[in-house]
Amino acid sequence: MSGVTSPAGAFSTRADRFRQRGLAVGLVTAVGLTAGCSVVGGGSDDGSDDSRSVVLVTHDSFSYDEEVVAAFERESGIDLDIRQSGDAGELTNSLVLSRDNPIGDVAFGVDSTFAGRALAEGVFEDYRSPRAERGADDYRVADSDALTAIDVGDVCLNIDREWFAESDVPAPTGLDDLLDPAYRDLLVVQDPATSSPGLAFLLATIAHAGEDGWRDYWTGLRDNGVRVTGGWTEAYTQDFSGSSGNGPRPIVVSYASSPAAEIGADGTPRTEALLDTCYQQVEYAGVLAGTDRPEDARAVVDFLLSEPFQAQLAEYMYVYPVRADVELPEAWREAAPLPEESVTLPADEVEGNRDEWVSEWRDLVLG
Amino acid sequence: MSRVSRERRPTGTSVSASTRRRVGLVVLAVVPLAFLVLFFAWPVLAIIARGFGEGGVSDMLARAQTWQLVGFTLGQAAAATALAVLAGLPLAYVTARLAVPGRGLLRVLVTVPFVLPTVVVGLAFRALFGDGSLAAIVLANAFFNVAVVVRTVGGLWSHLDRRAEDAARALGASRWRAFTSVTLPALRPALGSAAAVVFLFCATSFGVVLVIGGARYRTLETEIYLRTVNLLDLPGAAALSLLQLAAVVAALAVGAAARRRREGALALRSSAETTRPPTGGDWVVLAAAGAVLVGLLVPLVAVVLRSLTTSSGFGLDGYRALTGGGEGGVLRISVVEAALNSVRAAADATVLAMVLGGLAAVVLARTRRAGATQLLDTLMMLPLGVSAVTVGFGYLVTLSALPSGLRDSPVLVPFVQALVITPLVIRIVLPVLRSVDDRLRQAAATLGAGPVRVWLAVDLPMSARSLVTAAGFGFVIALGEFGATSFLVRPETMTLPVAISRLISRPGELNAVAAYAACTMLLVVTALVVAVVERIRVRSDTVGEF
Numbered sequence: 001m002s003g004v005t006s007p008a009g010a011f012s013t014r015a016d017r018f019r020q021r022g023l024a025v026g027l028v029t030a031v032g033l034t035a036g037c038s039v040v041g042g043g044s045d046d047g048s049d050d051s052r053s054v055v056l057v058t059h060d061s062f063s064y065d066e067e068v069v070a071a072f073e074r075e076s077g078i079d080l081d082i083r084q085s086g087d088a089g090e091l092t093n094s095l096v097l098s099r100d101n102p103i104g105d106v107a108f109g110v111d112s113t114f115a116g117r118a119l120a121e122g123v124f125e126d127y128r129s130p131r132a133e134r135g136a137d138d139y140r141v142a143d144s145d146a147l148t149a150i151d152v153g154d155v156c157l158n159i160d161r162e163w164f165a166e167s168d169v170p171a172p173t174g175l176d177d178l179l180d181p182a183y184r185d186l187l188v189v190q191d192p193a194t195s196s197p198g199l200a201f202l203l204a205t206i207a208h209a210g211e212d213g214w215r216d217y218w219t220g221l222r223d224n225g226v227r228v229t230g231g232w233t234e235a236y237t238q239d240f241s242g243s244s245g246n247g248p249r250p251i252v253v254s255y256a257s258s259p260a261a262e263i264g265a266d267g268t269p270r271t272e273a274l275l276d277t278c279y280q281q282v283e284y285a286g287v288l289a290g291t292d293r294p295e296d297a298r299a300v301v302d303f304l305l306s307e308p309f310q311a312q313l314a315e316y317m318y319v320y321p322v323r324a325d326v327e328l329p330e331a332w333r334e335a336a337p338l339p340e341e342s343v344t345l346p347a348d349e350v351e352g353n354r355d356e357w358v359s360e361w362r363d364l365v366l367g
Numbered sequence: 368m369s370r371v372s373r374e375r376r377p378t379g380t381s382v383s384a385s386t387r388r389r390v391g392l393v394v395l396a397v398v399p400l401a402f403l404v405l406f407f408a409w410p411v412l413a414i415i416a417r418g419f420g421e422g423g424v425s426d427m428l429a430r431a432q433t434w435q436l437v438g439f440t441l442g443q444a445a446a447a448t449a450l451a452v453l454a455g456l457p458l459a460y461v462t463a464r465l466a467v468p469g470r471g472l473l474r475v476l477v478t479v480p481f482v483l484p485t486v487v488v489g490l491a492f493r494a495l496f497g498d499g500s501l502a503a504i505v506l507a508n509a510f511f512n513v514a515v516v517v518r519t520v521g522g523l524w525s526h527l528d529r530r531a532e533d534a535a536r537a538l539g540a541s542r543w544r545a546f547t548s549v550t551l552p553a554l555r556p557a558l559g560s561a562a563a564v565v566f567l568f569c570a571t572s573f574g575v576v577l578v579i580g581g582a583r584y585r586t587l588e589t590e591i592y593l594r595t596v597n598l599l600d601l602p603g604a605a606a607l608s609l610l611q612l613a614a615v616v617a618a619l620a621v622g623a624a625a626r627r628r629r630e631g632a633l634a635l636r637s638s639a640e641t642t643r644p645p646t647g648g649d650w651v652v653l654a655a656a657g658a659v660l661v662g663l664l665v666p667l668v669a670v671v672l673r674s675l676t677t678s679s680g681f682g683l684d685g686y687r688a689l690t691g692g693g694e695g696g697v698l699r700i701s702v703v704e705a706a707l708n709s710v711r712a713a714a715d716a717t718v719l720a721m722v723l724g725g726l727a728a729v730v731l732a733r734t735r736r737a738g739a740t741q742l743l744d745t746l747m748m749l750p751l752g753v754s755a756v757t758v759g760f761g762y763l764v765t766l767s768a769l770p771s772g773l774r775d776s777p778v779l780v781p782f783v784q785a786l787v788i789t790p791l792v793i794r795i796v797l798p799v800l801r802s803v804d805d806r807l808r809q810a811a812a813t814l815g816a817g818p819v820r821v822w823l824a825v826d827l828p829m830s831a832r833s834l835v836t837a838a839g840f841g842f843v844i845a846l847g848e849f850g851a852t853s854f855l856v857r858p859e860t861m862t863l864p865v866a867i868s869r870l871i872s873r874p875g876e877l878n879a880v881a882a883y884a885a886c887t888m889l890l891v892v893t894a895l896v897v898a899v900v901e902r903i904r905v906r907s908d909t910v911g912e913f
Contacts, residue, residue: 060869063697082699084858090596094763097417101767117599191582193593227498228582233872237879238490239498244678244876254874261694261875265679318874355598366582 053079054296055104057288059091060084062109065312072303078296087196088114088283095123095288105291106300108150112282112344113199115141116351124286127298131305135322139282141347147284150304153319154256154278154342155200157187158271160242163250172251174276175208178221185225188239188249191366192358194230201253202361203350204279207343215364222365242271256342257318260335269335278342283319388733391818396730396743399723399789405769406782407750410761411608414595417764418605427606437610440586443501443576444569447508451565452558454509455516457656462517463524465649466642473660474521475897478514478840480663482847482893483670484864485511485574486871487886491666492579499583507575512565513663518840519561519794520554527553529641542648559625560794566618567751571611573850587611591754608757615752619745667890674883678876685880689888694875698866699858702885705866706892712852712862713845716784720841721834723785724792729826731793732800747793750786755850758783762854777860783851788841795837799830832903839900843893863889 062084073080083104085094092114095107099121110118118124124146129136132148139149157172164171169182178187190198202214209217227249229235238245240252242262256278259269285304287297303309310321314332418424427433458477462470480488488507496503527550535545551558573588580589587607594604645653674685692698698705727747734740750758766773773779803826811821849864856865863885870882 061873063699082858085854086596093596093599094760096599097760097763098767103763103767193597194577194582194589229498230577230581231872233486234490234493234498234578234581236874237871238494243874244676244879258874261873261878362582 052077052293052296053081054106054293054300055081055083056300057083057085057091057095057104057107059087059109061087061317063316064309065316068308068312071308072306076296076299076303078299080300089196092118092123096121099123099289102288102290104288105293106285106287106297108283108285108304110147110284110286111196112139112141112280112284112347113196113203113350113354115147115282115284116347118286119144119146119347120351122289125289125291125294127287127294127301129298129302129305131302131323134305135324136305139284139322141284147286148301148305149282149322150285151283151310151313151317151319151321152338153281153283154273154339155197155204155253155281156256156273156275156278156339156342157201158236158240158242158252158254158258158273160240160250161270161272163241171272171274173274175205175217178226178251179217179224181224183224183251185227186249187221187224187251188227188229188235188247189221189253190232190235191228191230192361195232197232197253197255199354199358200279200281202357203345204277204343206357207279207345215360218361218364226365228365255318256339257314257332257336260318260332263331263335273336273339275337275339276341278339280339280342280344282322282344392730392734395726399727399747400743402723403746403750403786407753407758407786410765411753411757412761413765414601414757414761415605415608418601418603418608421602423602424606424609427603428610433606433610436585436587436590436607437614439584440570440588440611441614443505443508443584443586444566444572447505447512447569447572448562448566450505450509451512451516451569452562454659454662455513455520455561457652458513458517458659459521459524460652461656463521464642465653466644467653471898471901474517474901475894476660477517477663478843478897479667479890479893480510481512481514482843482864482889483511483666483886484847484849484867484889485572486578486868487670487883488666489575489578490871491669492575494669495665496579498579499581500579501584503579504576504584507579508569508572510663510666511572511575512568513659515565515568516561519564520557523554523557523798524550525641527641529643556626556798559622562625563618563622563748564751564791564794566622567615567748570614570618571752571754573755587614588754592756595756595760604757608754611752611754612749615749616745618752619748623741623744670883670886670890674880674887677880682880684877685882685884688877688881689884691881693870693873693881694877697869697873697878698861700861702863702866702870702881702888705861705885706863706888708860709846709862709864709889710892712780712784712860713842715778715781716788716845716848717838717842719781719785720788720792720845721838724789724837724841725796725834727789728793728796728800729822731797732803744793748790751790755854758786758851759854777857779855780852780860780862781845783855784845784848787848787851788844791844792837792841795840796830796833799833800826803829835903836900839896839903843896846889846893846896 062082069080072078085091085103088109088111091107092110094103095110095118107124110123119141126145127148128145129148136149139152141147157175157178159171161171169186172178172180172183177183189201192199192202205217206214208214227235227239229239232254235252236245236254236258237243239247239249240254241247241250242252254273256273256275259271259273262269262271264270285301287294287301291297305323307323307326310323311326313319313321314328314336318336320328320338458473461467462474462477488510492503492507492510493500496506531553532545532549535549536542540548570586571588572586573592576584576586576589577592580586585593587610591604591607591611594600594607675681675683677684689702692701700708724747727743731740731744734743762779766779807825808821811825812818816824847864848862849868852862853865853868856862861869867882867885867889870878870885
């Protein structure tokens with residue numbers, strides 16, 4: 001029996017009619033039921049008027065110890081509403097686009113690569129936290145008070161320790177080793193146009209080989225069989241031999257802190273960051289220009305520099321606190337020691353040349 | 368569906384029936400159009416306008432590189448579409464025409480790939496075919512979309528009258544000849560419709576191209592993303608968005624032209640009459656369908672295996688981790704909670720899309736002016752072909768103008784998902800509504816039924832089952848939606864596909880296995896939903912495009 005073949009069926013028998021009515025009732029019921037388990041019914045917290053809610057805009061990688069945040073909320077009476085928006089680049093651009101009507105009160109996660117753009121666009125208003133002198137001041141951008149440094153992370157080459165232990169090739173120690181034919185087809189990096197560690201590594205090579213020498217350096221890497229992926233995930237979880245993906249290449253661009261996440265059954269990390277190949281990235285926070293809660297927004301910046309928040313950064317975000325006076329977890333110090341001399345380039349130099357460098361790099365390496 | 372009651376006018380007015388009808392249709396069309404304008408057209412146009420405001424759009428259009436990008440995007444989408452159609456046809460034939468056991472299961476298995484996160488499929492195909500492989504991009508895009516072809520074409524095929532084909536055979540035509548000269552032309556509307564939808568999905572495919580294409584291959588979609596998110600080059604993004612829109616409209620026009628020839632003009636049969644046990648050449652088709660099925664299952668099996676593989680052999684660590692938020696608190700909620708969020712958001716999106724798509728389909732089926740129909744149809748399809756990043760960043764610059772912080776509200780997630788599934792609801796429901804003989808409505812009206820009663824007595828019963836299909840498939844697509852959702856989710860309302868992409872972009876073995884375990888969970892949830900929908904469909908018979 002088909003309603004389509006014999007359309008007259010719609011009027012045919014009483015039984016059919018019942019069945020059809022049943023179907024209609026079923027549809028309506030289904031709609032009612034699904035609406036019951038709905039986000040609309042879930043009740044949203046837009047009561048920002050009575051509670052002192054402060055919107056903290058940040059990137060996808062932001063994670064934290066909930067107890068520390070809860071304690072801050074209790075003490076300050078501020079309700080912290082956290083909104084995540086892509087990576088550091090996407091976050092910065094979101095802030096720029098919504099500058100006239102900011103999407104939050106305070107932001108965290110604009111990094112040194114994008115700091116120049118945020119400052120040039122006037123996204124943040126000046127605020128100097130009383131806690132800034134305990135470390136944050138060391139990372140000020142262009143003497144501006146608009147951005148407050150919160151943590152420091154490094155992008156470094158990571159190697160698969162086991163692979164090098166089993167092979168005749170000694171583990172590399174610096175960037176120049178990679179040009180040696182012994183390391184042919186062993187390195188995987190990310191496209192600086194699509195990946196933020198990829199960009200940091202390009203900047204590391206520019207800082208290392210100089211404004212004039214980096215093109216030759218990359219020509220050498222290209223001729224030595226460097227593999228370029230679009231993003232960190234493909235390079236690290238699939239091509240790198242030291243991660244769970246067990247890929248073919250034992251050298252990858254990742255973070256200084258990555259080995260801390262690769263601790264094996266024996267308690268030691270399977271991978272190691274090469275500390276002489278690192279590029280330093282600082283993450284900043286700031287009060288968004290145009291917020292109607294500047295006092296509370298400043299209190300949040302202070303909180304990000306507070307001892308409890310700084311102390312949990314290593315464990316939750318795999319980065320180093322800017323404050324030198326907080327304790328780091330023991331295991332962390334061993335697995336992810338802070339590079340003594342990582343390179344970095346001034347924010348305005350990065351902002352002024354980034355697009356040009358990336359486009360030259362693409363022509364050079366991808367042809 | 369009480370909106371129909373707006374069509375009712377006081378009896379005995381002097382307004383003519385046709386004017387009343389026209390006013391009624393316009394009123395019905397206002398709801399979906401208003402939604403489309405507010406949550407799609409306005410944000411997209413605002414962000415494009417911003418690009419124009421900065422100048423330099425024409426420079427971008429004048430570059431040879433831009434046009435190479437257009438060529439590559441369309442070329443890979445066309446190749447993937449052709450492949451999806453070729454791979455989908457044997458499966459469509461088997462599910463529609465052959466009385467073989469396990470057809471229901473087959474339909475479920477074919478649909479499941481649709482929800483897999485693109486980054487996961489990208490990684491799977493990259494592992495199989497290597498980095499920067501153009502073939503892998505095309506295969507992965509086709510992999511996702513075989514379901515669209517099987518459901519669209521199979522839906523119509525199972526109702527095609529077999530006698531014309533039999534007659535051709537009796538007159539001496541070979542099997543192939545009968546297929547090409549009788550069956551294929553009859554399938555044209557469904558093929559056109561499927562190809563257009565698949566083409567849109569492939570032309571705007573993002574994750575797959577980014578992961579497999581690596582640094583080497585780029586499409587309009589990935590380049591728009593790059594320019595908007597990394598470079599903040601809004602003029603460049605605006606120029607590319609315009610090209611993308613133009614390509615999409617052209618693809619839709621081709622699809623519509625293929626459909627228009629036949630829709631509603633077929634003598635359809637119950638599928639029970641059209642299936643037969645396989646004979647002779649059917650076995651060849653069955654073998655081909657089996658090969659395609661294996662191809663579809665390989666990546667799925669790879670995902671499940673990966674979820675069970677730990678450094679110490681096989682283990683359930685990934686599944687145990689589902690009740691947590693990943694190593695080091697990557698997620699603020701557990702993966703299970705993310706799955707519940709997904710179900711909730713998809714349920715809301717489905718309800719919304721059923722209302723919007725249903726209204727639009729009613730208007731499209733009843734409007735007699737071809738120009739107006741085509742325009743509305745194209746407009747409603749556009750969200751399938753526009754970059755998620757354009758919509759997402761568009762929201763940033765427009766939604767603040769709306770009251771009570773809608774920009775930050777969790778309801779935006781189901782709203783954007785509804786944008787994506789409404790076009791598919793229309794494609795499923797519309798052909799059924801068009802196939803309803805208007806004389807039935809006239810007869811009901813003659814017998815004294817008002818417009819609402821006519822709709823309840825004629826249109827609703829005949830389209831109810833396609834509405835179930837549409838709701839089921841829409842729900843599945845909403846479950847898997849990543850691009851637009853990822854722009855709008857908050858930590859506590861995060862959906863499963865977004866959670867998977869976060870987990871997989873962190874170091875640590877536990878995060879990796881948890882991501883694959885979460886994928887497996889997504890597959891299971893999807894298979895269950897599709898199986899339930901199939902159950903409802905099995906005893907019924909419907910001509911839907913999916």
